[in-house]
Amino acid sequence: MTETNTHPAAGEATEQAGDGQAALARVIAIANDKGGVGKTSITANLAALYATAGYKVLALDLNRQANLSDDLGYRGSAIDDQGAGLLAAIMTGQPIRPVPVPGRPGLDVAPGGVHLGDLTGVMVGRVQQQGRGAFLALARALAPAVGPYDLVLADTPPENTLLVDLALGAARWLLMPTKSDGGGLVGMQLLAERFAIAREINPSLALLGVVLFATARGATAIHRSVRSDVETAFGVGSSPVLTAIIGHSERIAMDTRALGRVAHELESDAANQPSWWEVLRASKDTEEASASLARRIPPTASNVAEDYRRLAAEVLDLLAAAEGATA
Numbered sequence: 001m002t003e004t005n006t007h008p009a010a011g012e013a014t015e016q017a018g019d020g021q022a023a024l025a026r027v028i029a030i031a032n033d034k035g036g037v038g039k040t041s042i043t044a045n046l047a048a049l050y051a052t053a054g055y056k057v058l059a060l061d062l063n064r065q066a067n068l069s070d071d072l073g074y075r076g077s078a079i080d081d082q083g084a085g086l087l088a089a090i091m092t093g094q095p096i097r098p099v100p101v102p103g104r105p106g107l108d109v110a111p112g113g114v115h116l117g118d119l120t121g122v123m124v125g126r127v128q129q130q131g132r133g134a135f136l137a138l139a140r141a142l143a144p145a146v147g148p149y150d151l152v153l154a155d156t157p158p159e160n161t162l163l164v165d166l167a168l169g170a171a172r173w174l175l176m177p178t179k180s181d182g183g184g185l186v187g188m189q190l191l192a193e194r195f196a197i198a199r200e201i202n203p204s205l206a207l208l209g210v211v212l213f214a215t216a217r218g219a220t221a222i223h224r225s226v227r228s229d230v231e232t233a234f235g236v237g238s239s240p241v242l243t244a245i246i247g248h249s250e251r252i253a254m255d256t257r258a259l260g261r262v263a264h265e266l267e268s269d270a271a272n273q274p275s276w277w278e279v280l281r282a283s284k285d286t287e288e289a290s291a292s293l294a295r296r297i298p299p300t301a302s303n304v305a306e307d308y309r310r311l312a313a314e315v316l317d318l319l320a321a322a323e324g325a326t327a
C-alpha cells in the first residue's frame with residue numbers, strides 16, 4: 001500500500017474508461033438501509049487511509065446531510081458545493097468533476113449536500129419514462145471521470161431509495177457495514193432486495209463483504225449471528241463477514257466529526273500532544289487543567305486507527321482475490 005498504480009486490475013480498468021463496466025471496476029458503494037451503522041465513518045477513514053498510502057482515491061458523497069464533509073474536514077470550505085456538481089452531472093450525463101480535498105493529497109471528492117434533494121422529482125419522471133435504466137445516470141456520469149483513480153468509494157444515505165439505487169447502478173462492489181445491536185437484519189433484507197433489483201441493470205454488481213461496526217472486539221457469537229443474518233438476506237455463501245471489525249469508541253467518533261480528523265490522524269495527534277502531567281503543570285488552576293485534559297485525544301484512537309488499517313488491507317485483499325478470479 002505504498003505506491004500508486006501497483007494494481008494491474010486498477011490500471012486495466014482505467015485504460016478502458018470508455019467502457020462503462022470496466023471503468024467502474026473499482027467503485028465500491030458503502031451502503032445499508034439502516035442509518036448509524038458506520039457508512040460515512042468507514043468511507044471517510046478508508047478514503048483517507050488509502051490516500052495516505054499513496055493511492056489515488058475518489059470519494060462520492062450521495063448524502064444530503066453530507067457528514068462526509070465533517071469527517072474529512074471540508075464542510076463550508078471553497079470545495080464544498082453542497083452537492084450542486086454531483087446533481088448537475090447526474091441530471092445532464094456530463095462527467096462528474098471531482099475536486100481535491102485541501103490538505104489530503106491523493107484524495108478527491110464529489111461533495112454531497114442539500115442540492116441532492118432536487119434529484120427526487122427528476123428521477124421520478126425519468127423512471128416513468130425510461131424504467132429502471134434511469135438509475136444508470138450516476139454510472140454514466142462517473143465512468144468518464146474514474147480514469148485517474150485506483151479506488152472510488154461512494155457513501156450512501158439510509159432509506160433514500162433513489163440515491164442508493166443510483167449508487168448501486170454505478171458500483172462494482174457493495175460493502176455493507178452493520179451493527180450487532182439486533183435490528184441489523186431488517187436493514188440488510190431491505191438492501192438485499194434493492195441489490196437484486198440493481199443487478200438487473202448492473203449485472204456486475206456484487207457483495208464484497210459485511211463489516212461489523214462499533215462492536216466489541218473478539219465477539220465470536222456476534223460474528224456468527226451476523227453471518228447467519230447475511231446468509232438469510234443475501235443467500236448462503238454470498239459473501240464474507242470481514243475479519244476486520246471497527247471497535248466501539250464514542251469519543252473517537254465525536255472527535256472525528258467535530259475536528260474533521262479521521263482515526264489515524266487522531267492517533268498521531270494523540271501521540272504528539274503533551275503528556276497529562278505537562279498539561280497539569282502548565283495550567284493556572286484546576287478548572288483550566290480539567291478543561292485542557294477533557295480536550296485531549298484519548299489513546300483509544302490508536303485501537304480504532306488499527307481497526308481501520310486492518311479493514312483497508314482486507315478490502316484490498318478481497319478486491320485482489322476477486323479480480324484474480326475473473327482475470
Ligand SMILES: Nc1ncnc2c1ncn2[C@@H]1O[C@H](COP(=O)(O)OP(=O)(O)O)[C@@H](O)[C@H]1O
Binds near residue numbers: 034067304
Ligand atoms: N467506532 C465508533 N464507535 C462508536 N460510535 C461510532 C464509531 N464511529 C462512528 N460512530 C458514531 O456512530 C454514528 C453513526 O456513524 P456514521 O458513520 O455516521 O453512520 P451512517 O453513515 O451509517 O449513518 C455517528 O454518530 C458516529 O459519530
Ligand SMILES: [Mg+2]
Binds near residue numbers: 157
Ligand atoms: Mg452517513
